[in-house]
Amino acid sequence: MAYKDEQLNEEKVFKDPVHRYVHVKDRVIWDLIAAPEFQRLRRIKQLGTTNLTFHGAEHSRFNHSLGVYEIVRRILYNFENRPHWNDDERLLCLCAALLHDLGHGPFSHSFEKVFKLDHEHFTQQIIMGDTHIHTILERVSPGFSKKVADVIDKTYEDKLVVSLISSQIDADRMDYLQRDAYFxxxxxxxxxxxxxxxxxxxxxxxxxxxxxxxxxxxxxxMSRYQMYWQVYFHPVTRSAEVILSKILHRAKYLFETDYTFKLKPMHFISFFKEKVDLADYLKLDESIVSYYFQLWQEEDDEILHDLCERFMNRRLFKYIEFNPNQQMNEWMELYRLFQEAGIDPEYYLVVDSSSDLPYDFYRPGEEEERLPIHLMMPNDELKELSRHSDIVEAISGKKRTDHKLYFPKDLLEELSEDCPAKRRILELLYGEGAGNNVN
Known part of the structure; x- marks a missing residue:
């Protein structure tokens, strides 16, 4: 029997809190799950720093990847013998679903921004590079790994296959919304x-x-809309992300200025130099990053020491509503006053913005074109969702953006009353015009 058709002697199941069970019968899927590159996802949290806001959010990319696979498995079971569906694509869909998040690094998006990385690029590298995953996929058939990579990259010729993994109503979103809500x-x-x-x-x-x-x-x-604003963009989570980002920026700066660390940050050197190869990338997970943060609390550099202590012990920055587009003069004055007070604004005065577009209809030619969700009417005519749903029409194409200004309230309160900048800083942050609701 060809490897691609090989089945396990008996079906394996993973007990899952969201889907009850994740079912595995294909030998290929079982081998992929056992591969070191996939097992690494156990050490990457799905929601980064969200566990500092919602303490149950300790679930991993491994959990989520199995969940996406299980949803696609169920979809394909329902598609059997239906027109337009080619069952020869079944294994390809299952592999792409399982591996779609393979390239995520520690703390995902926050980490990527600092070091100018792209997890999708590393997903492609893991699938196409000298890895256990690549070897398994190529056993299916020569070039099969490229097909899987193309599905995840949204360039595969069969757009129906792509839409199962990446669209406005795909298995990825259906899993993470339920899983993140649960945890x-x-x-x-x-x-x-x-x-x-x-x-x-x-x-x-x-x-x-x-x-x-x-x-x-x-x-x-609507579930997606609420989850983004109540969970994913929660201001306390964003405060933790701000501090995480500033820790990494500070460590990189110290490395570039020949600071002597008490323990040389070997796992970060290629990241600091922005010359990261796949082997270095795969070695770094959240347990390693947390280990360094723990050690850096003892560093002589006051900023790195303070930021790490804040992150590890959840002493986060406070925040106020602050629109940089309308309050640029206040921002510039605060920046100058922080400097006068001896608090480095590069690390302790941060504007963070979040935005989301819950649903969009097709806008040809525009960046990030989004294929809409279509309804199939009783006469087989297709209607775009927002043209038939008043609820969806109300939020279609409407991007919502939120701005917050983050700062260390405790450091400001510790400033001497003789500090000329202190009173004006407090007026700008807490007084009329800056918002009285400090959180």
Whole structure:
């Protein structure tokens, strides 16, 4: 029997808090899960610093990847023998679903921004490089790894396959909304996934939804909207991300200025030099980063020591509402006053902005083109979701943005009353015009 068709002697299952069970019968999938590059995802949290806000959010990219695989497995079971679906693509879909987040690094997006990295690039490298994952995929057939990489990269020729993994209603989003809601303890991310899976239909280039399932999709869209603003963009989580980012910036700066660390940060050197190869990338996970943060609390550099102590012990920055587009003069004055007070504004005065577009219709030619969700009407006509749903129409194409100014309230309060800058800083931050609600 060819490797691609090989089945396990008995079905394996992973007990899962969201989907109850994750079922594995294919030998290829079982081998991929066992590969070191996939097992590494156990050491990468799904939600980065969110556990400092919602203490239950300790789940990993490993959990999520299995969940996405399981949803795609269920979708494909429903697609069997339906028009437009080619069952020869089944294993490709399952592999792409399982491996779609393979390249995420520690603390994901915050880490990427500091070191100018792209997890999608590393996902491609792991799949196509000298790895256990690549070897397994090539055993399926020569060039199979490239097909998997293309699906994840959204360049694969069969757009129906791509849409299962990456679209406005895909297995990735359906898993992380429910999983993140479960582990954060909130109710926003819950929606009727079973109903959505039952009314999904394959057509030539995408998945569509039977019109009878519209209300389940409305619920899904609103769940996503609420999760972004109540969980993913929570200001306390963003405060932790700000400090995390500043720790990494400070450590990089110290390395570049020949500072002598008490323990040489070997795992970070290629990142500091911005010459990261795949082997270096795979060695660094959140347990390693946390180890260095723990040690850096003892460093002689006052800023690195303070920021690490804040992060490890959850002494986060406070924040106020602050729109840099409208309050630039206040920002410039605060920057100068922080300098006068001996508090480095590069590390202790940070504007952070978050924005989200919960649903969009197709805008040809624009950056980040989004294929809309289509409803299949009883006469087989396709209708774009927001043209048929008043709820979705109300939020379609509307990007919401939120700005916060983060700062160390404790350091400001510790300033001497004789410090000329102190009173004016407090006026700008707490007084009229800057917002009285300091959190």
């Amino acid at each position: 954060t303890g909130v109710s926003y991310g819950h929606f009727d996934m079973e109903r959505i899976l039952r009314v999904m239909r394959p057509i030539d280039d995408q998945v569509v939804i039977k019109s009878s399932g519209m209300h389940a999709v409305e619920d899904y869209i």
